[in-house]
Amino acid sequence: MFYREAGQFKTSYDADLAIFPIRQDLIGVALIVAVAFIAVPLLATPYVITGILIPFLILSLAALGLNILTGYAGQLSLGTAAFMAVGAFASYNFILRIPGMPILAAFVAGGIVAALVGVVFGLPSLRIRGFYLAVATLAAQFFILWLLTKVGWISNYSSSGVITAQQIVILGYAFTTPEAKYLLILSIVFIMALAAKNLARSNVGRSWMAVRDMDVAAEVIGIRLMPAKLLAFAVSSFYCGVAGALFAFAYLGTVEPEAFSLDLSFRILFMVIIGGVGTVLGSFLGSAFVVLLPVLLSITVRYLDSNLGLRIPQSMISNLELMLFGGFIIFFLIVEPHGLARLWQIAKEKLRLWPFPH
Amino acid sequence: MQFFFEVLIGGLLSGVMYSLVALGFVLIYKASGVFNFAQSAMVFFAALTYVGLLEVGLSPWAALPATLAVMIVLALLIERVVLRPLVNQPQITLFMATIGLTFFIEGLAQMMWGANVRGLDLGVQDEPIQWLTDNAGINVSKFDLLAAGVAAVLVTALALFFNRTRIGRALRAVADDHQAALAVGIPLKQIWAIVWSVAGAVALVAGLLWGARNGVQYALTFVALKALPVLILGGFDSVPGAIVGGLIIGASEKLAEVYLGPYVGGGIEGWFPYVLALAFLLVRPEGLFGEKIIRRI
Numbered sequence: 001m002f003y004r005e006a007g008q009f010k011t012s013y014d015a016d017l018a019i020f021p022i023r024q025d026l027i028g029v030a031l032i033v034a035v036a037f038i039a040v041p042l043l044a045t046p047y048v049i050t051g052i053l054i055p056f057l058i059l060s061l062a063a064l065g066l067n068i069l070t071g072y073a074g075q076l077s078l079g080t081a082a083f084m085a086v087g088a089f090a091s092y093n094f095i096l097r098i099p100g101m102p103i104l105a106a107f108v109a110g111g112i113v114a115a116l117v118g119v120v121f122g123l124p125s126l127r128i129r130g131f132y133l134a135v136a137t138l139a140a141q142f143f144i145l146w147l148l149t150k151v152g153w154i155s156n157y158s159s160s161g162v163i164t165a166q167q168i169v170i171l172g173y174a175f176t177t178p179e180a181k182y183l184l185i186l187s188i189v190f191i192m193a194l195a196a197k198n199l200a201r202s203n204v205g206r207s208w209m210a211v212r213d214m215d216v217a218a219e220v221i222g223i224r225l226m227p228a229k230l231l232a233f234a235v236s237s238f239y240c241g242v243a244g245a246l247f248a249f250a251y252l253g254t255v256e257p258e259a260f261s262l263d264l265s266f267r268i269l270f271m272v273i274i275g276g277v278g279t280v281l282g283s284f285l286g287s288a289f290v291v292l293l294p295v296l297l298s299i300t301v302r303y304l305d306s307n308l309g310l311r312i313p314q315s316m317i318s319n320l321e322l323m324l325f326g327g328f329i330i331f332f333l334i335v336e337p338h339g340l341a342r343l344w345q346i347a348k349e350k351l352r353l354w355p356f357p358h
Numbered sequence: 359m360q361f362f363f364e365v366l367i368g369g370l371l372s373g374v375m376y377s378l379v380a381l382g383f384v385l386i387y388k389a390s391g392v393f394n395f396a397q398s399a400m401v402f403f404a405a406l407t408y409v410g411l412l413e414v415g416l417s418p419w420a421a422l423p424a425t426l427a428v429m430i431v432l433a434l435l436i437e438r439v440v441l442r443p444l445v446n447q448p449q450i451t452l453f454m455a456t457i458g459l460t461f462f463i464e465g466l467a468q469m470m471w472g473a474n475v476r477g478l479d480l481g482v483q484d485e486p487i488q489w490l491t492d493n494a495g496i497n498v499s500k501f502d503l504l505a506a507g508v509a510a511v512l513v514t515a516l517a518l519f520f521n522r523t524r525i526g527r528a529l530r531a532v533a534d535d536h537q538a539a540l541a542v543g544i545p546l547k548q549i550w551a552i553v554w555s556v557a558g559a560v561a562l563v564a565g566l567l568w569g570a571r572n573g574v575q576y577a578l579t580f581v582a583l584k585a586l587p588v589l590i591l592g593g594f595d596s597v598p599g600a601i602v603g604g605l606i607i608g609a610s611e612k613l614a615e616v617y618l619g620p621y622v623g624g625g626i627e628g629w630f631p632y633v634l635a636l637a638f639l640l641v642r643p644e645g646l647f648g649e650k651i652i653r654r655i
Contacts, residue, residue, distance in 0.1 A: 139632035326461030
């Protein structure tokens with residue numbers, strides 16, 4: 001009843017090509033963005049912002065980056081966290097070594113460095129496919145982290161590679177409060193998500209999808225594999241690099257290379273798979289799922305523990321959480337292998353007909 | 359030169375230990391096309407269960423079949439709860455499911471038996487063989503030799519099993535195409551239960567050897583990261599590849615650490631195998647012994 005596109009006629013090609021061709025979608029997205037920009041900073045507590053919303057947004061951005069590579073271009077990668085680390089450490093060095101470097105420019109430069117590194121580690125994808133490529137990208141994960149720990153220059157000769165990210169100052173305004181940081185991150189994520197959404201439906205995005213579905217066939221119809229695959233690696237790593245820089249500057253503050261471990265790579269891959277491979281929306285849904293699930297689990301377990309008087313030992317609680325996390329992932333994969341974004345699509349189909357299903 | 363041989367032999371023997379873990383991966387990949395990341399968690403689970411049963415008071419000879427039984431039950435549960443609902447899903451979905459499984463098994467193992475580090479004594483000491491030290495001047499650990507022997511027996515048995523028995527042939531058919539295998543009447547459920555049980559048994563062997571060497575602890579789950587380059591080097595679907603890959607990775611890793619490490623600041627064991635495997639892959643994209651990938655439109 002509410003979600004029905006009847007009566008919305010497209011009278012020009014531009015209208016037909018609009019990013020949200022259905023009016024309800026446009027209104028819905030505008031509403032969510034308005035809430036995120038205006039209501040959330042006014043209403044949310046600092047704990048919710050720093051503990052949940054900021055990591056959610058940053059990891060969404062990283063998941064978006066991985067989704068471009070894995071979901072759109074079909075190249076499985078397990079080195080996401082390493083590309084984030086490159087972005088973080090490169091941004092740190094740009095600000096440290098170039099006096100007066102604007103911080104946003106440093107983020108972009110960090111992203112570009114990550115993109116270049118991504119292209120280098122994307123080169124094997126021209127020969128290797130599938131899980132062989134996935135394991136090969138682990139080389140990036142381990143090699144980059146090793147390099148960051150071993151080369152003292154990168155971390156300005158601090159012990160064991162720990163860096164303290166500089167304060168975020170833009171045009172003389174210091175972003176210190178959680179709300180300010182949140183708004184900055186939200187703006188960056190919003191712009192980059194919009195860019196990704198548009199990129200995906202451009203000829204570049206379509207050539208990626210052709211490569212994903214069958215690269216031999218894509219080559220036959222005239223898509224040049226090398227530029228397509230390497231561009232996917234570059235764009236994906238750029239997103240991851242910016243996400244890494246934000247992760248370091250706006251979330252962690254003090255960063256060691258170990259913060260970007262293989263575990264983080266896996267978590268981001270989870271976000272992509274659970275959210276929905278090859279959808280922008282899925283990156284956000286997946287990120288919300290992976291960020292929120294441990295929080296909800298620990299709240300629930302603690303609540304049960306204290307109310308039922310079970311007195312479960314602490315170590316058992318953490319193991320229980322681990323089991324439930326694994327169990328939920330399997331459960332969601334079984335229930336909807338195409339991810340949460342697909343569930344949303346099904347819900348929309350149902351909404352079109354509701355309340356008269358025939 | 360003597361030192362070189364000592365490093366080489368030490369590397370080869372530790373490579374065999376990697377092969378043992380890689381073998382479990384190969385089995386499952388060969389028989390179901392699933393890249394089973396949970397293999398390392400199964401190694402951990404098996405070792406912890408064995409040690410836990412010993413602590414409860416079982417004798418070593420009673421604990422072994424008991425642990426094997428636990429691993430088989432686990433395999434049956436995995437088949438029923440995780441794999442059966444996911445038949446014919448894309449490989450990456452199955453891969454993610456096994457990562458979920460990894461979390462689950464790790465949590466389960468530690469909840470059942472606690473998280474403290476335990477020693478495990480198999481009755482063979484990790485000490486050099488006197489005869490070799492006297493005659494050739496090379497130190498070779500008894501324990502490493504035992505591990506190599508066990509791996510050799512295991513690989514021969516598995517290779518025969520895959521190539522000579524009815525079930526082995528059925529396994530290969532399943533790996534090719536789930537639906538086609540079902541269509542010609544191969545019981546997919548049984549096949550998967552069998553192969554996961556065998557992988558559980560391999561995990562038990564690997565867990566015992568690794569546990570005896572490094573202690574039974576959470577760090578056992580990281581051996582998978584050592585097994586992955588072995589896998590891509592040897593090919594995901596080749597049993598001999600797992601062994602040859604293990605030998606190459608083990609030897610070159612130790613040699614690189616000793617001869618190359620000092621120049622670049624050490625600690626290169628973590629990534630060197632991957633880069634080496636990557637270099638191999640550029641020449642042969644399906645690994646050394648992997649089935650040649652033929653792609654049609």
